[in-house]
Amino acid sequence: MTEGVGSKSIVFLTMVIEVDLKSESDFTDVEVADVHYSSSDDEHYRYRPDADEWRTRLCLRGSDCQDPHCNHAHCLAELRPPNETRVLHPEVWAAGIGRFYGQAMTAELLRVFNDYYFKTHEFECPLWAHALYFSIKKHDLLADAHFPWDYGLTMDVDVLRRGRVGGQRPFEYLPGLWGALQSRERQLAFEQDYN
Numbered sequence: 001m002t003e004g005v006g007s008k009s010i011v012f013l014t015m016v017i018e019v020d021l022k023s024e025s026d027f028t029d030v031e032v033a034d035v036h037y038s039s040s041d042d043e044h045y046r047y048r049p050d051a052d053e054w055r056t057r058l059c060l061r062g063s064d065c066q067d068p069h070c071n072h073a074h075c076l077a078e079l080r081p082p083n084e085t086r087v088l089h090p091e092v093w094a095a096g097i098g099r100f101y102g103q104a105m106t107a108e109l110l111r112v113f114n115d116y117y118f119k120t121h122e123f124e125c126p127l128w129a130h131a132l133y134f135s136i137k138k139h140d141l142l143a144d145a146h147f148p149w150d151y152g153l154t155m156d157v158d159v160l161r162r163g164r165v166g167g168q169r170p171f172e173y174l175p176g177l178w179g180a181l182q183s184r185e186r187q188l189a190f191e192q193d194y195n
């Protein structure tokens, strides 16, 4: 897990996106939200629309961000979906969130993810992050066969839907991803039966 420098092709299961990984100059014109909220005032927090976007994207300043009012995530494990227990936020999903649920990701989100991913110890990496990495790298489906990144992804989507008003999945899956996960599941079950 130490590669990822320079320009490379990120190959999804059915599409190729050219991403200039770790090109920090690309971050300069991306606006960083300046959201203020008080964690001691729960009611205030709950009803502020911008607070529902809390930790939905990784901070472009990195994990050493010193802004006490920054509402972005500063490590992969902090990322979460928008709070949709009361109100749906399709605009937040449309803008792109950092956490991977199997949805297509923008080049910008992948670039920031890549930067954090390679600075995160493997044991601190959430399963969804490994799932995104596997999707990007187009690994053989049986590589790391007993590492449950696909299970983690499936569970995350399930939890997301249960905690969301209406229970709908708020995005389209990355083309080809879900079919690939199902064939991994079938192949692993086959291996288990005959080994």
Ligand SMILES: [Zn+2]
Binding pocket: 059, 060, 061, 062, 065, 066, 067, 070, 071, 072, 074
């Ligand atoms: Zn920050």
